[in-house]
Amino acid sequence: MADEERPAELDFWSFIELAHHRLATEYGFRHQLATEVLLTLNRASDLVTYDLESAVHRPRGLSWSSFRLLFVTWLAGPLEPKRAAVLTGMSRAAVSNLSKPLVADGLLERSPGEHDGRSVLLSLTEHGHRTMEELFGAHNEREYQWTSVLSETEQRILVMLLNKLITNRDQFDLRERS
Amino acid sequence: MADEERPAELDFWSFIELAHHRLATEYGFRHQLATEVLLTLNRASDLVTYDLESAVHRPRGLSWSSFRLLFVTWLAGPLEPKRAAVLTGMSRAAVSNLSKPLVADGLLERSPGEHDGRSVLLSLTEHGHRTMEELFGAHNEREYQWTSVLSETEQRILVMLLNKLITNRDQFDLRERS
DNA sequence: GAGATTTAATTAAGGCATTTACTATCTCAC
């Protein structure tokens, strides 16, 4: 059974192998391993995120982004929208837009800042707090289902390698959200 | 210098530590390492993707998604929109929408399928092919900048661990795009 | 302390991807 003759089995995940193979043999690109690492990283992240969103959050009426905002507010709040934007990795405008329905649903609260008339503080309501405990419980169980194929040591190595991958982002002019 | 008193240094990346710490000490969640692994995975993927998109693809007038579609068409094409959707991880409708401007710009070509009157084949034009070689060159250089903090062995371990993380996705009722 | 600059948040407009609904074609059962 020749390896080149199995297009029918190709899917989102295994496409990485095809890419690696063709980039190596047909084009003279120098850094195939870099492509393989980052494609794998992206696709793993997408698969897990899509699964968590559709299994845990959508059924409860929340988007992935809403969850992220509630999550940082839960753990780092009360905080200003600007800081929530940094911690979630969204724009400030996105935080503002996402807040609206969450406030209307009674999960999130906005109160004027203490020392700055422009500022606002986001915090969870009592209901929001209880919701997060239940919600994160379900989220965390499913996270565990995903990660439990790896031993604890493997998980720590994975975290360590990803941390290392990211640490030199200062060494070149990284593009970040403003 | 107490660890609890450094909120000013907290950013998108280091938020993971705060989450880990609070989930461990203040809430009784069982699977903190799972959360740490998947938060790290997501944030690393988001950082790299955002950087590649804004440094390489946006300046050339392409979105990240457009690049993904061109990339799979380049390496696995000519192919049907349905297969392009599977390989990119988008919906068929997204492929249809994305194709339109790419065809208009002369990068992509649609031709009627051979054996099926409903079907269509997507392929790169000659211009699209040349564009991808230049574009992927730039993309690949920047990928290399990212990954070169890791040794070749570390990169292979990372790929292996991510592969392992994904392999048991069949063991529970994974949610995938239809 | 008045005017200019900077900063926080929101609003507005636009882009992109998703879901849902629709059309056309194919397959299969009878």
Added chain:
DNA sequence: GTGAGATAGTAAATGCCTTAATTAAATCTC
């Protein structure tokens, strides 16, 4: 072969997130 159901692709509507413009309040300069 005819009709029911499945499948490919597209179109329409919706949602989310981005950038740019706007409003308001702080700070800095002289």
